[in-house]
Every structure is written in structure tokens, then in C-alpha cells.
Amino acid sequence: MGRKDTDSYSEDEESISHNEQCDKKLCKKYEKKPWIDTDCKFFFGRDGRDGKNGEDGKKGKDGRDGKRGKTGKTGKDGAVGKDGAPGKDGTDGKDGLDGKDGKDGLDGKDGITVYANFYGLQPLNQIPVVTPGSPVEFPNNGPTTNNITRLTTGTFNVDLSGNYLISFNLTVVEAAEVVLVLNGVELPETVVARSTGETQLSGNFIINIPQSNSVLSLNNASNTPFNLSSNSNTGSTKPLSLQLNILKL
Numbered sequence: 001m002g003r004k005d006t007d008s009y010s011e012d013e014e015s016i017s018h019n020e021q022c023d024k025k026l027c028k029k030y031e032k033k034p035w036i037d038t039d040c041k042f043f044f045g046r047d048g049r050d051g052k053n054g055e056d057g058k059k060g061k062d063g064r065d066g067k068r069g070k071t072g073k074t075g076k077d078g079a080v081g082k083d084g085a086p087g088k089d090g091t092d093g094k095d096g097l098d099g100k101d102g103k104d105g106l107d108g109k110d111g112i113t114v115y116a117n118f119y120g121l122q123p124l125n126q127i128p129v130v131t132p133g134s135p136v137e138f139p140n141n142g143p144t145t146n147n148i149t150r151l152t153t154g155t156f157n158v159d160l161s162g163n164y165l166i167s168f169n170l171t172v173v174e175a176a177e178v179v180l181v182l183n184g185v186e187l188p189e190t191v192v193a194r195s196t197g198e199t200q201l202s203g204n205f206i207i208n209i210p211q212s213n214s215v216l217s218l219n220n221a222s223n224t225p226f227n228l229s230s231n232s233n234t235g236s237t238k239p240l241s242l243q244l245n246i247l248k249l
Contacts, residue, residue: 114160114248117142118150121239122171122230129229133222136170136178136230138244148246155217156246161209163249166190168218169202170242172230176201177221183214186222193221206249218244 118138120127127137135154149157158164166180177193178201179186192203209216220228230242 112247112249114145114147116144116148116156116246118144118156118244120230120242122242124239127230127242129227130220131227132220132224135181135217135219136228136242136244138218138242147248151215155215156244158209158214158216158246159212160248161212161214163206163208165204165206165245165247165249166216167202167204167245168243169200170230171200171240172228174229175226176228177224177226178203178218178228179221180205180207181217181219182207182209183211186219191221216246 119140119142120138121140125137125139127139130136135152137153139153141150147159149159151157168178170178172194175193175195177191179188179192180190180203181187187205187207190203190205190207192201194201220226
């Protein structure tokens with residue numbers, strides 16, 4: 001504690017008597033000190049100024065770890081990262097088991113099973129001149145089924161009704177007009193004609209034969225004024241063919 005002159009203290013300040021705090025020798029020793037009065041009384045002075053801070057003490061040992069705190073809330077999802085590079089293709093897997101057979105499909109329509117080919121060779125067959133309204137002769141049989149048969153050299157029996165593909169060709173040396181005839185009736189949609197020249201006449205038609213055992217022929221048209229002469233090999237060093245084909249569709 002600091003000390004001050006006695007004049008700075010008031011009478012009511014605490015004092016310590018000579019009998020309680022010191023003896024005569026002590027009073028004599030300190031009689032001239034400012035904090036002792038003439039009656040050898042000691043006075044407490046006011047607090048002195050704070051002293052300088054002492055040096056820091058040595059660091060103590062680390063304390064024990066505290067208890068583990070509660071788990072914090074889950075943070076927000078981070079942003080989606082960039083796509084990585086494509087991986088390498090894996091190896092091919094083994095073939096799977098064969099599947100069951102599917103159901104049988106519908107039966108297809110029958111192909112052409114009824115057909116006939118009749119032909120002639122000129123001048124080898126010496127086919128006669130055909131007058132208006134008469135059939136052209138095809139004296140030779142080609143591949144033929146038994147549903148189409150020959151009646152004469154120029155007329156043929158078709159024993160099944162249905163739709164038929166009829167085709168023909170022949171070479172003549174004058175104006176000509178030919179037509180298919182079914183059961184004695186010319187079919188106007190099958191007329192083929194030529195006014196001059198020596199080119200080949202040909203036709204290709206689909207007709208309906210409504211009744212069985214019908215008679216079919218290729219005729220020189222009944223209203224033409226010309227005879228039809230196919231007895232020629234004009235334009236060829238070999239015999240020319242005349243063809244009549246009948247196919248059931």
C-alpha cells in the first residue's frame with residue numbers, strides 16, 4: 001500500500017494506537033515518518049498505484065477433450081458435377097435361348113395350276129387362210145393341264161369357270177383384225193387390228209369364263225372384209241410361231 005502525509009487524512013480515518021501496534025522503540029524509529037503522528041499513531045494511507053503486471057506463468061497442460069457435440073443438420077446438396085467420360089463398351093453377352101416358334105401363318109393362295117399352250121409353225125404347218133368369222137389354227141400342243149383340252153385345230157374346251165389370262169401372237173401378210181370368241185360370242189374388249197404391213201399381231205387379256213366346259217378360240221373378226229393369211233415366214237429364215245396361251249388365275 002502507498003503512503004501519504006498525515007495532513008491528508010481526516011480525523012475519522014482509522015488509526016492504530018501505540019499500545020496496539022508498536023512500542024516506544026518502534027515509535028522512536030519512525031517518529032519522523034509522515035505516516036506516524038507525534039503520539040506514535042500509525043495511519044493507513046490511500047491505495048497506491050497498481051504495480052506492473054507480473055510475468056506470464058508457464059503454459060499449463062492441455063485439458064481433457066470435452067464431450068462430443070450433437071450432430072449438425074445435413075447440409076444442402078452440392079451442385080451436380082460434370083458428366084464423366086464414357087466408359088468402354090462391355091463384352092457381348094451370350095446368346096439367349098431360342099424363342100418359341102410362332103403360329104403358322106395363313107395359307108397362301110394357290111398359284112397357277114390350270115394352264116395350256118397351243119402353237120403353230122409357219123410355213124412348216126401349212127396353216128390355211130382364215131376367212132372372216134373362222135378360228136385361227138394352232139395345231140400343236142405345248143405344256144397343258146387336263147382342265148383345258150383341244151376340240152379342233154382352232155377351238156379349245158375350258159372345263160373350269162373363273163378368271164383367265166389369255167395371250168396370243170401371230171404373223172400375217174395383210175390387213176387383219178382378230179378377236180377372242182367365247183362360246184360363239186366375240187369379246188369386243190379383245191379386238192386387235194392392223195391396216196397394213198407385216199408386223200406381228202399380239203394381245204394380252206384377262207377375261208372371265210362364267211361357266212364350265214366353255215369353248216374358246218381366236219378368230220378372224222366376222223365383220224372384216226379380209227381373209228387372214230398366216231402362211232408366211234416373212235422377216236425370218238426360220239419358221240415363225242403362232243402362240244395361244246390360256247392360264248387360270
